[in-house]
Amino acid sequence: MQTRGLKFFGAAIVLLGAGFLFGWSVQAPTSSMTAPVSTGQGIVHLILDDDTGQLRTFAGEELFAGQTVFDILKSVTTRASMPFVYDPPGSYGVFIRQIAAKNNGFEKKYWQYWVNGQFAMVAADRYTLNSGDTILWKFASEQK
Secondary structure: OHHHHHHHHHHHHHHHHHHHHHHHHOOOOOHHHOOOOOOOOEEEEEEEEOOOOOEEEEEEEEEOOOOEHHHHHHHHHHHOOOOEEEEEEEOOEEEEEEEOOEEOOHHHOEEEEEEOOEEOOOOHHHOEOOOOOEEEEEEEOOOO
């Protein structure tokens, strides 16, 4: 009976030793093997309402310091392969002409935006965002 106990104990020691040696030989991951660390300053949410009854929501968009409503809109439309047309910044800022299939002036409607429920009074490239902001772009005939 003691022989059987010693064999079991000996086998356990061998397995522990092998596990230790195997663990010692495996290298810890280097920084190139680890997941990238986000350098963003927070997140924002973007909603597109093109007046068709279907909202397009882009939640949790990464926000970097100094980014504007325009920067986030351009990033989202590019990533979604969505048509996006704008005039370069003039004295009042950038002018959005088209998002997706809706062009300004169609049925006397235009793209307008709100941040956190407040109608914006400046061009999209002049509105600097904060983490947690929600942006609503709406294709409408008037401020609603």
